[in-house]
Amino acid sequence: MESIGVLMACPMNPYLEQELHKRFNLHRFWKVPEKSAFLTAHSNSIRAVVGNASAGADANLIEALPKLEIVASFSVGLDKIDLAKCKEKGIRVTNTPDVLTEDVADLAIALMLAVLRKLCESDRYVRSGKWKKGKYMLTTKFTGKRVGIIGLGRIGMAIAKRAEAFSCPISYHSRTEKPEAKYKYYPNVVELAANCDILVVACSLTEETRHIINRKVIDAMGPKGVLINVGRGPHVDEPELVSALVEGRLGGAGLDVFEHEPEVPEELFGLDNVVLLPHVGSGTVETRKAMADLVLGNLEAHFLKKPLLTPVV
Amino acid sequence: MAAENQSQTSQSDLPCVLILKPPPSFALFGDHFLDSPKFQYLKAYESPLPLSQFLHTHAQSVQAILSSGGAPVTADTIRLLPRLDLVVTTSQGLNHIDLSECRCRGIAVASAGTIFSADCADSVVGLLIDVLRKISAANRYVKQGLWSSQGVYPLGYKLGGKRVGIVGLGSIGTEVAKRLEAFGCSISYNSRTKKPLAPYTFYPNVVQLAANCDALIICCALTDETHHLINKEVLSALGKDGVIINIARGPIIDEKELVRCLVKGEIRGAGLDVFEHEPDVPVELFELDNVVMSPHNAVFTWESFEDLCKLVVGNFEAFFSNEPLLSPVALDHLPQFSG
Numbered sequence: 001m002e003s004i005g006v007l008m009a010c011p012m013n014p015y016l017e018q019e020l021h022k023r024f025n026l027h028r029f030w031k032v033p034e035k036s037a038f039l040t041a042h043s044n045s046i047r048a049v050v051g052n053a054s055a056g057a058d059a060n061l062i063e064a065l066p067k068l069e070i071v072a073s074f075s076v077g078l079d080k081i082d083l084a085k086c087k088e089k090g091i092r093v094t095n096t097p098d099v100l101t102e103d104v105a106d107l108a109i110a111l112m113l114a115v116l117r118k119l120c121e122s123d124r125y126v127r128s129g130k131w132k133k134g135k136y137m138l139t140t141k142f143t144g145k146r147v148g149i150i151g152l153g154r155i156g157m158a159i160a161k162r163a164e165a166f167s168c169p170i171s172y173h174s175r176t177e178k179p180e181a182k183y184k185y186y187p188n189v190v191e192l193a194a195n196c197d198i199l200v201v202a203c204s205l206t207e208e209t210r211h212i213i214n215r216k217v218i219d220a221m222g223p224k225g226v227l228i229n230v231g232r233g234p235h236v237d238e239p240e241l242v243s244a245l246v247e248g249r250l251g252g253a254g255l256d257v258f259e260h261e262p263e264v265p266e267e268l269f270g271l272d273n274v275v276l277l278p279h280v281g282s283g284t285v286e287t288r289k290a291m292a293d294l295v296l297g298n299l300e301a302h303f304l305k306k307p308l309l310t311p312v313v
Numbered sequence: 314m315a316a317e318n319q320s321q322t323s324q325s326d327l328p329c330v331l332i333l334k335p336p337p338s339f340a341l342f343g344d345h346f347l348d349s350p351k352f353q354y355l356k357a358y359e360s361p362l363p364l365s366q367f368l369h370t371h372a373q374s375v376q377a378i379l380s381s382g383g384a385p386v387t388a389d390t391i392r393l394l395p396r397l398d399l400v401v402t403t404s405q406g407l408n409h410i411d412l413s414e415c416r417c418r419g420i421a422v423a424s425a426g427t428i429f430s431a432d433c434a435d436s437v438v439g440l441l442i443d444v445l446r447k448i449s450a451a452n453r454y455v456k457q458g459l460w461s462s463q464g465v466y467p468l469g470y471k472l473g474g475k476r477v478g479i480v481g482l483g484s485i486g487t488e489v490a491k492r493l494e495a496f497g498c499s500i501s502y503n504s505r506t507k508k509p510l511a512p513y514t515f516y517p518n519v520v521q522l523a524a525n526c527d528a529l530i531i532c533c534a535l536t537d538e539t540h541h542l543i544n545k546e547v548l549s550a551l552g553k554d555g556v557i558i559n560i561a562r563g564p565i566i567d568e569k570e571l572v573r574c575l576v577k578g579e580i581r582g583a584g585l586d587v588f589e590h591e592p593d594v595p596v597e598l599f600e601l602d603n604v605v606m607s608p609h610n611a612v613f614t615w616e617s618f619e620d621l622c623k624l625v626v627g628n629f630e631a632f633f634s635n636e637p638l639l640s641p642v643a644l645d646h647l648p649q650f651s652g
Contacts, residue, residue: 138614
């Protein structure tokens, strides 16, 4: 398979890169100075693209690679891939579901605890060396708080399971109601937002869910509401969120994703009720290896004409 | 005039509760936070008299004491108060009360019971995920603008599937176990006695527990036996992939040894709400990104204080009405803490 051209969209994982280099003819797109010239030169040899949450395969790239057979994403989200175009051209698409579900759900709960219990602020306070006897920091209890989940897929269900262990009543909004799920369903996000203490975004990014967290939803959450986003940055109308937090119209936020990563609105830097993470939802040694193995396994299966492990298209 | 005299008389009829030093809730909510119309407080800290003189003066009126971590009840104090029948502490911990003296004198003790257990357990989970997933460190990274300039943040470690070892499977330990099971962790524990109803693996000593877990959680009381329970041997058994979380009492861990292990990378990380010499914290820890610290505030939530107020006042009111205490501590089977 060493002659098969594989285009890696951006740096994502040293182990994956190494293995792709060993098994295929790997092209590192981020190292190419003249991208369109490159694509023209290699249009006949690139048969696979490996993308992730930052960069995938849009219509232009797909058009430029007539021999493209498969797009394997090092992510579960598919928003950076033009799925319709892939379907049209018979290009297979795979992602990395299940292996990262637990890590993302763990992170959602971690953000809830970090915001409510002021974990980062407490740590900063002790590190400042200013802790004196008789100085106390009051925080908000997490156990028993109402958790509202947008998107009750694998990750949403995993978040619900964890929050239940803290006796949190669970409610959700999803495209369709899930009768097997014993949680309260709300037919729209504003109603969900008005009836929970912590709102967490765990759905996929599509045309419909872009800016699903908007001014109306933020208003419904109110000045004690806490927003957690472990989905995609564009799920949230970021300028609206920033002004709500700065003006105290929203109680707090825990954000792992942003509209223009790695740019993060600087107005949020000074807010102690906001916890900001650099898109680390699946960022553990164990899970990234599992994700990489899944990408490699899918590519291998495809080129050996075996069934794909985790096909989407 | 007559009315004033009357109210003064009824005020002095109220039973007296002694407070040696104000509890943390007074600093946060003012010193009428735990008031009740059914009893009054004698605030020793407001008197110009030296304590022994103050106690001598009021010896016959003091039936009960409101204690907290910073206002210990020693045998000396107890011996100066012949009418003392009850100590209510605002904490779950009891290491600041001379329990054997209370037992001898037949003095009842009431604590915060289990009202803080959920908050403590939540702190444990928060600290553990923070250490493994580098939440506080990554938050610092982003807020310093380093994500856009320096790029990708180092990977953390997955919580799911980790083996959790709980030292002390009491109320807090049980709440911790329940939560971490939902994250896919396996639970084992060491306790003074095996708990036959607990569905978790029991290890007869802490070294064995440490050797068989990835995260060691300290949830036990501080007593003579548990002082420096977590020592060099235990930390070595825990190993370089192990994390330790302490929300119990600082002196349960040999802090010098812990700091040495962390600085040398001999354990993976630590989450600490308590320290041997609070509020002094070893400065070596300030340099470490794999350590997450909090200023002994694991129970400091608005909600818990509301619950505490009801419980403390409720305990005193029950006592003075000859009704059963709401959260009595059983003194018969308690181990010693000689301070």
